Amino acid sequence: MDLQEHVLWLSRQPRVQDIWRYLDKVLADILASAVLIQQIPAPTFRELVRANHVLSCFGSCGLVDTGIDSLYNVYGRLPGQDPSAPALLISAHTDTVFPEGTDLALRHENGSRIAGPGIADNSLGVAALVATADIMRQFRIEPERDIWFLANSREEGLGDLGGIRAFYEQHGHRLGRAIVVEGLTLGRIYHRGIAVRRLHVATYAEGGHSWQQFGRPSAIHHLLLLGARLVQLKPPEKPRTTYNIGIIQGGQSVNSLATSASFYMDLRSEDPQTLRELETTVREIIASESDRVEGIDVTVDVVGDRPSGGIGADHELVRGAAAALRAVDLDCQLQAGSTDANLLLDRGLPAVTIGLTTGGNTHRVDEYINTEPLVKGMRQLILLALAGAGWEPPSEEL
Numbered sequence: 001m002d003l004q005e006h007v008l009w010l011s012r013q014p015r016v017q018d019i020w021r022y023l024d025k026v027l028a029d030i031l032a033s034a035v036l037i038q039q040i041p042a043p044t045f046r047e048l049v050r051a052n053h054v055l056s057c058f059g060s061c062g063l064v065d066t067g068i069d070s071l072y073n074v075y076g077r078l079p080g081q082d083p084s085a086p087a088l089l090i091s092a093h094t095d096t097v098f099p100e101g102t103d104l105a106l107r108h109e110n111g112s113r114i115a116g117p118g119i120a121d122n123s124l125g126v127a128a129l130v131a132t133a134d135i136m137r138q139f140r141i142e143p144e145r146d147i148w149f150l151a152n153s154r155e156e157g158l159g160d161l162g163g164i165r166a167f168y169e170q171h172g173h174r175l176g177r178a179i180v181v182e183g184l185t186l187g188r189i190y191h192r193g194i195a196v197r198r199l200h201v202a203t204y205a206e207g208g209h210s211w212q213q214f215g216r217p218s219a220i221h222h223l224l225l226l227g228a229r230l231v232q233l234k235p236p237e238k239p240r241t242t243y244n245i246g247i248i249q250g251g252q253s254v255n256s257l258a259t260s261a262s263f264y265m266d267l268r269s270e271d272p273q274t275l276r277e278l279e280t281t282v283r284e285i286i287a288s289e290s291d292r293v294e295g296i297d298v299t300v301d302v303v304g305d306r307p308s309g310g311i312g313a314d315h316e317l318v319r320g321a322a323a324a325l326r327a328v329d330l331d332c333q334l335q336a337g338s339t340d341a342n343l344l345l346d347r348g349l350p351a352v353t354i355g356l357t358t359g360g361n362t363h364r365v366d367e368y369i370n371t372e373p374l375v376k377g378m379r380q381l382i383l384l385a386l387a388g389a390g391w392e393p394p395s396e397e398l
């Protein structure tokens with residue numbers, strides 16, 4: 001039985017119907033758990049408090065070999081019958097894009113929507129990870145192979161996939177396939193990684209008084225000039241290629257010529273070669289605009305480099321993920337994305353990223369999830385996890 005057949009076969013087993021009845025009863029608890037996780041601030045690099053909470057959840061789920069590493073990755077293992085068989089990894093990132101001090105208040109709308117920073121990306125994903133482990137304990141699931149549960153740090157922004165990278169370096173040799181869980185985009189299967197490069201562009205000048213030294217170079221004026229040139233770039237639509245200047249900072253006071261200024265620029269493409277060309281163009285523009293200016297120094301540093309990679313639409317893991325959606329009556333869309341799976345795919349581990357529900361406004365404070373589709377999202381995840389780890393209901397239970 002291949003993975004696709006296994007998923008569809010499992011979806012018809014009486015024991016799995018029991019799991020669905022149990023899932024219906026705990027759906028409200030899963031949402032409450034997502035809210036609890038969301039209320040713990042976890043900006044990238046500062047995930048420790050949230051990580052400790054998840055660690056205690058993993059303990060209550062009966063996972064073994066639980067721990068937390070120096071990057072605040074939290075992990076635990078559900079033992080399989082054959083510990084030497086390549087394990088299944090299920091991961092969800094704990095970090096959020098919201099800085100310390102963000103108001104994390106949530107709004108519950110009509111009982112069908114929850115809105116607030118990080119609820120979708122990725123508190124719900126982490127809650128689903130814990131719930132999956134808990135359901136496996138409730139039903140005494142003993143899969144063929146080990147399942148590693150990982151709530152990893154450093155997925156967002158300048159985290160640069162550092163959490164999953166560190167975990168993979170330590171444990172990658174034990175893994176055979178991976179499911180990466182995100183709160184939104186139910187119905188999509190990401191099986192290819194979008195390559196990302198992130199640049200920090202900084203300008204420096206001598207500075208001076210805005211009135212007395214008017215006419216001397218200013219780090220901010222020059223940075224604005226560079227930005228104005230760069231935002232006129234028109235990258236190709238196919239392969240889809242984008243850029244964004246997402247953070248800009250600099251200067252000392254309104255009446256000083258700025259001595260330093262900088263911005264962060266994010267470049268992405270479905271095609272690594274096109275991305276390299278875009279970065280070359282960006283660097284050429286910066287160089288040509290800066291070479292003829294006296295008294296300005298410019299530096300360009302790479303602060304993010306997300307590898308790309310992928311598995312084909314006909315890979316058994318992609319077909320298995322599609323079957324899990326079909327088993328819950330959902331259509332599936334195959335896509336390229338930028339998630340922790342990029343790193344795994346680049347290292348050669350088959351991986352898919354799947355979603356749990358619908359919603360929107362990701363990375364904004366009014367980010368939201370719709371609660372009603374979660375039941376299908378959870379069923380999909382559980383089916384793929386059970387089949388992915390080679391579980392079959394014990395025969396006396398059939």
Ligand SMILES: [Zn+2]
Pocket residue numbers: 093121122155182
């Ligand atoms: Zn995310």
